[in-house]
Amino acid sequence: MSKRIEIKNLDIYYDKFKAVEDVNMVIEPKSVTAFIGPSGCGKSTVLRTLNRMHEVIPKAWVDGEVLLDGDDLYGQGVDPVNVRRQVGMVFQRPNPFPTMSIKENVLAGVRLNNRRISNKDAAELVEKSLRGANLWNEVKDRLDAPGGGLSGGQQQRLCIARAIAVKPDVLLMDEPCSALDPISTLAIEDLIHELKTEYTIVIVTHNMQQATRVSDRTGFFNIAGTGKPGKLIEFDDTRNIFENPQNKQTQDYVTGRFG
Numbered sequence: 001m002s003k004r005i006e007i008k009n010l011d012i013y014y015d016k017f018k019a020v021e022d023v024n025m026v027i028e029p030k031s032v033t034a035f036i037g038p039s040g041c042g043k044s045t046v047l048r049t050l051n052r053m054h055e056v057i058p059k060a061w062v063d064g065e066v067l068l069d070g071d072d073l074y075g076q077g078v079d080p081v082n083v084r085r086q087v088g089m090v091f092q093r094p095n096p097f098p099t100m101s102i103k104e105n106v107l108a109g110v111r112l113n114n115r116r117i118s119n120k121d122a123a124e125l126v127e128k129s130l131r132g133a134n135l136w137n138e139v140k141d142r143l144d145a146p147g148g149g150l151s152g153g154q155q156q157r158l159c160i161a162r163a164i165a166v167k168p169d170v171l172l173m174d175e176p177c178s179a180l181d182p183i184s185t186l187a188i189e190d191l192i193h194e195l196k197t198e199y200t201i202v203i204v205t206h207n208m209q210q211a212t213r214v215s216d217r218t219g220f221f222n223i224a225g226t227g228k229p230g231k232l233i234e235f236d237d238t239r240n241i242f243e244n245p246q247n248k249q250t251q252d253y254v255t256g257r258f259g
């Protein structure tokens with residue numbers, strides 16, 4: 001289920017603007033990788049290239065390769081919809097379908113993929129996904145109630161349940177806790193720990209404590225100035241990035257001297 005991601009010589013553009021330059025990194029299966037760095041350095045942009053969400057933006061394009069267990073996501077004839085089924089995404093703001101029931105929210109991705117599913121299989125998948133997202137006990141008695149009626153933290157876990165219901169290989173998370181209170185944040189962080197036993201996880205976070213709590217490896221991105229492309233400055237075990245960074249820019253950032 002969990003797959004290895006290899007990014008090779010990746011340049012990322014918005015029309016003529018090169019937003020990110022020459023990213024190379026290997027992300028191992030069953031691990032959590034955090035992307036950190038100052039605003040505008042391209043963390044979210046890189047994340048979105050890992051499931052071809054980047055090209056949803058008009059005139060956005062990439063040059064380079066992103067391999068999933070050796071297969072180039074940008075290869076000829078690859079269907080982006082199929083890529084997004086394998087590489088799921090959770091966004092900054094929880095975005096369940098508010099009027100749709102909790103149960104149907106979990107099944108939404110599966111239904112979008114046109115998979116026919118019996119009522120019995122659907123019920124099993126809903127329970128398994130909600131258990132996987134640590135939400136089952138809180139919602140099992142109100143599966144037919146609207147998803148919009150849950151708290152922010154519960155809604156975010158519902159979105160994670162929806163993402164894992166399609167059985168992806170990789171989960172991308174773009175600041176998944178930034179709209180949540182500290183208790184809900186801890187619930188999501190605990191969940192990330194559990195999910196890593198099954199998925200490759202990549203998370204963008206502004207919160208350095210969060211990066212140290214949840215990730216095995218950390219990539220630090222930086223930008224030389226406005227209009228310049230963001231670059232991956234250092235990528236290493238999270239502990240090294242925070243305790244023994246090799247690059248001066250990384251050191252300045254993690255010690256709070258800028259950013």
Ligand SMILES: Nc1ncnc2c1ncn2[C@@H]1O[C@H](COP(=O)(O)OP(=O)(O)OP(=O)(O)O)[C@@H](O)[C@H]1O
Nearest residue numbers: 014019037038039040041042043044045046057230
């Ligand atoms: N839809 C877009 N169209 C044009 N340029 C964009 C678009 N999205 C991002 N950019 C530009 O790409 C660069 C990288 O932005 P990105 O959002 O990836 O950075 P980030 O590190 O995730 O920032 P933040 O931490 O503030 O979310 C920035 O210069 C940004 O202005």
